[in-house]
Amino acid sequence: MSESLTVAILGATGAVGTRMIDQLEASAISVKKVKLLASARSAGEIRQFRGENVVVEETTPESFEGVDIVLSSAGGSVSKKFLPEAVKRGAVCVDNTSAFRMDPDVPLVIPEVNEQAMYKHHGIIANPNCSTIQMVVALAPIYQAYGLKQVIVSTYQAASGAGQSAWKELDAEAQAHLDGDKMDAQILPTKGEKKHYPLAFNLLPQIDVFEDDGYTHEEWKMIHETKKIMLDDMDAGDIKVTATCVRVPVAVGHGESVYFEVADQSATAKDIQAKLAAAPGVVLQDDPDHQIYPQPLLAEGKRDTFVGRVRPDLENAGAFNMWVVSDNLLKGAAWNAVQIAERLVADDLVRVPENSQL
Amino acid sequence: MSESLTVAILGATGAVGTRMIDQLEASAISVKKVKLLASARSAGEIRQFRGENVVVEETTPESFEGVDIVLSSAGGSVSKKFLPEAVKRGAVCVDNTSAFRMDPDVPLVIPEVNEQAMYKHHGIIANPNCSTIQMVVALAPIYQAYGLKQVIVSTYQAASGAGQSAWKELDAEAQAHLDGDKMDAQILPTKGEKKHYPLAFNLLPQIDVFEDDGYTHEEWKMIHETKKIMLDDMDAGDIKVTATCVRVPVAVGHGESVYFEVADQSATAKDIQAKLAAAPGVVLQDDPDHQIYPQPLLAEGKRDTFVGRVRPDLENAGAFNMWVVSDNLLKGAAWNAVQIAERLVADDLVRVPENSQL
Numbered sequence: 001m002s003e004s005l006t007v008a009i010l011g012a013t014g015a016v017g018t019r020m021i022d023q024l025e026a027s028a029i030s031v032k033k034v035k036l037l038a039s040a041r042s043a044g045e046i047r048q049f050r051g052e053n054v055v056v057e058e059t060t061p062e063s064f065e066g067v068d069i070v071l072s073s074a075g076g077s078v079s080k081k082f083l084p085e086a087v088k089r090g091a092v093c094v095d096n097t098s099a100f101r102m103d104p105d106v107p108l109v110i111p112e113v114n115e116q117a118m119y120k121h122h123g124i125i126a127n128p129n130c131s132t133i134q135m136v137v138a139l140a141p142i143y144q145a146y147g148l149k150q151v152i153v154s155t156y157q158a159a160s161g162a163g164q165s166a167w168k169e170l171d172a173e174a175q176a177h178l179d180g181d182k183m184d185a186q187i188l189p190t191k192g193e194k195k196h197y198p199l200a201f202n203l204l205p206q207i208d209v210f211e212d213d214g215y216t217h218e219e220w221k222m223i224h225e226t227k228k229i230m231l232d233d234m235d236a237g238d239i240k241v242t243a244t245c246v247r248v249p250v251a252v253g254h255g256e257s258v259y260f261e262v263a264d265q266s267a268t269a270k271d272i273q274a275k276l277a278a279a280p281g282v283v284l285q286d287d288p289d290h291q292i293y294p295q296p297l298l299a300e301g302k303r304d305t306f307v308g309r310v311r312p313d314l315e316n317a318g319a320f321n322m323w324v325v326s327d328n329l330l331k332g333a334a335w336n337a338v339q340i341a342e343r344l345v346a347d348d349l350v351r352v353p354e355n356s357q358l
Numbered sequence: 359m360s361e362s363l364t365v366a367i368l369g370a371t372g373a374v375g376t377r378m379i380d381q382l383e384a385s386a387i388s389v390k391k392v393k394l395l396a397s398a399r400s401a402g403e404i405r406q407f408r409g410e411n412v413v414v415e416e417t418t419p420e421s422f423e424g425v426d427i428v429l430s431s432a433g434g435s436v437s438k439k440f441l442p443e444a445v446k447r448g449a450v451c452v453d454n455t456s457a458f459r460m461d462p463d464v465p466l467v468i469p470e471v472n473e474q475a476m477y478k479h480h481g482i483i484a485n486p487n488c489s490t491i492q493m494v495v496a497l498a499p500i501y502q503a504y505g506l507k508q509v510i511v512s513t514y515q516a517a518s519g520a521g522q523s524a525w526k527e528l529d530a531e532a533q534a535h536l537d538g539d540k541m542d543a544q545i546l547p548t549k550g551e552k553k554h555y556p557l558a559f560n561l562l563p564q565i566d567v568f569e570d571d572g573y574t575h576e577e578w579k580m581i582h583e584t585k586k587i588m589l590d591d592m593d594a595g596d597i598k599v600t601a602t603c604v605r606v607p608v609a610v611g612h613g614e615s616v617y618f619e620v621a622d623q624s625a626t627a628k629d630i631q632a633k634l635a636a637a638p639g640v641v642l643q644d645d646p647d648h649q650i651y652p653q654p655l656l657a658e659g660k661r662d663t664f665v666g667r668v669r670p671d672l673e674n675a676g677a678f679n680m681w682v683v684s685d686n687l688l689k690g691a692a693w694n695a696v697q698i699a700e701r702l703v704a705d706d707l708v709r710v711p712e713n714s715q716l
Binding site: 150152154156171174175178189193194195197198201202203204205206210213214215223240241242244246248249250251253255257259269288289290291293294295296297308309310311313314315316319321323325 | 508510512514529532533536547551552553555556559560561562563564568571572573581598599600602604606607608609611613615617627646647648649651652653654655666667668669671672673674677679681683
């Protein structure tokens with residue numbers, strides 16, 4: 001399919017949506033028309049696409065008539081409501097929310113890792129959670145070469161992962177704190193929760209709501225999405241995964257301290273660095289002698305996942321520590337979604353199979 | 359020894375030194391006289407102790423004449439130069455630098471954990487590193503009850519751990535960033551290193567210099583100090599420890615994501631929470647239903663170590679995650695040092711053994 005396409009961006013005015021516009025502009029996709037969809041509140045706003053003004057429209061089921069590809073990032077309930085309507089009208093949807101990620105009929109895709117999962121799509125392809133994507137981009141080449149027995153991750157997640165309003169709140173709190181004023185928290189740790197705490201100059205060990213087992217839903221996502229992506233399409237038994245997710249006063253760019261045990265204990269840190277350096281989507285930044293290691297401020301605006309500080313656990317053979325950073329709004333969201341769309345176009349997959357039920 | 363004592367604070371104008379003055383004021387120690395010592399640059403400055411002005415003096419070997427207790431926090435080279443001079447003059451020194459920590463003749467003490475190690479001091483007792491102290495305060499009751507096989511820690515360390523100048527730099531950088539100006543980094547990640555990076559709205563996975571094995575010296579400290587403190591005075595074989603230390607844009611209060619495996623696999627998260635709740639110096643803040651968990655902003659100015667988010671690894675029996683926060687300048691430094699001094703006084707240990715060689 002090489003003709004020009006109509007692409008709709010659902011949630012076009014959000015932190016991820018605005019970056020979806022940028023990433024689509026810079027992509028290889030031949031776009032005939034872009035539709036920018038949002039809630040009634042944002043309808044009428046003007047955005048630019050390739051130099052032309054585009055008016056933001058309120059989303060209705062009819063918005064998807066004639067649309068080939070939907071890029072969706074307006075929240076899980078919006079995706080649940082509208083994506084089946086889009087699929088019904090023949091559009092293929094790349095969904096950045098958690099609405100369909102664990103649905104067995106929905107591929108959960110990181111193109112560098114499991115592009116082949118897209119081939120069996122039924123109209124919706126899910127984009128994994130931001131913190132999952134960058135970890136799995138870094139772990140996949142290690143897993144493919146040496147197998148993985150266990151992963152223990154602690155995250156350092158940026159405010160923008162909770163949306164534009166959380167990012168603005170961080171800036172306002174930081175300014176208030178520097179001025180000696182009280183910080184006013186209304187959004188974080190999680191919109192809709194009973195209690196809110198300041199993030200500026202603080203750490204919040206809660207991202208999303210708590211499950212009954214004491215893990216947050218963000219931690220649950222990292223555990224289960226990682227397995228769905230890596231185990232679905234590779235073949236090396238089970239991987240144990242546990243996670244602690246922490247929000248940190250950073251605007252853009254998640255950090256992750258990842259401890260992992262490989263199955264093949266002959267692997268050295270040098271071997272792993274070589275596999276990472278050769279892996280698609282990974283940039284190895286690992287030179288302690290010259291103080292080279294990944295940092296959020298250096299990753300902002302980049303599409304890659306940056307990995308450094310790869311070193312063996314000195315007392316546990318076959319285990320390693322590494323440090324992973326990526327722009328959570330790009331590889332963690334907008335770029336991964338547009339990248340999926342690029343591959344859908346290249347592989348002639350922009351069509352909804354007949355009798356698709358979702 | 360219940361008579362009034364002369365206490366010298368070495369490095370009295372630094373971030374930790376100023377808190378040593380506060381903690382000493384609030385302590386049970388009967389202080390006859392306080393001597394505030396610093397470099398020539400700070401000599402002549404005025405500080406308050408229990409309502410009276412005290413002039414900061416330049417440190418010389420003679421400064422320690424007539425001093426009973428020295429609390430030192432002026433850097434490793436200053437401790438190496440002056441503490442033997444103080445001991446020679448009969449003073450017992452509590453040293454907050456890394457100068458003597460791994461010396462087999464120097465007890466490395468957290469009073470809640472291994473107070474008994476103080477009994478064999480030769481004039482110097484070392485205060486562990488800030489990140490080590492809070493982790494070991496939380497792990498010790500677990501270790502005593504269930505044994506420990508392995509500890510994997512990722513730290514979230516505040517700027518003030520690198521001193522007052524790093525803390526000021528964080529504030530200046532944050533203001534510059536909010537104003538849209540370039541951030542000017544001169545201190546972090548580590549004073550004296552070749553390259554400096556901004557910390558505001560960023561993460562720096564380097565604390566202290568790099569060792570040849572790829573670990574930073576901060577990580578080395580966490581590994582080796584933890585073993586010296588816990589294994590010296592308890593008896594349950596070896597503990598494997600690995601660490602990743604990251605500086606985060608927080609002013610005061612370190613966070614730690616601690617993964618640990620106990621030897622006694624019958625232990626449940628509830629058992630561990632009960633041991634933590636009963637442990638000296640620990641406050642359990644662990645109620646996900648009410649969003650109760652430790653946060654640096656809530657720990658600032660407190661002497662305790664706060665622990666929450668205790669939960670089992672869902673796939674690895676006997677392993678758990680927890681989240682630990684403490685004021686790095688208090689329990690991590692000034693309070694632990696003054697607490698050691700209090701115990702030295704209470705246990706009649708404020709005397710240098712004859713023929714002490716250090």
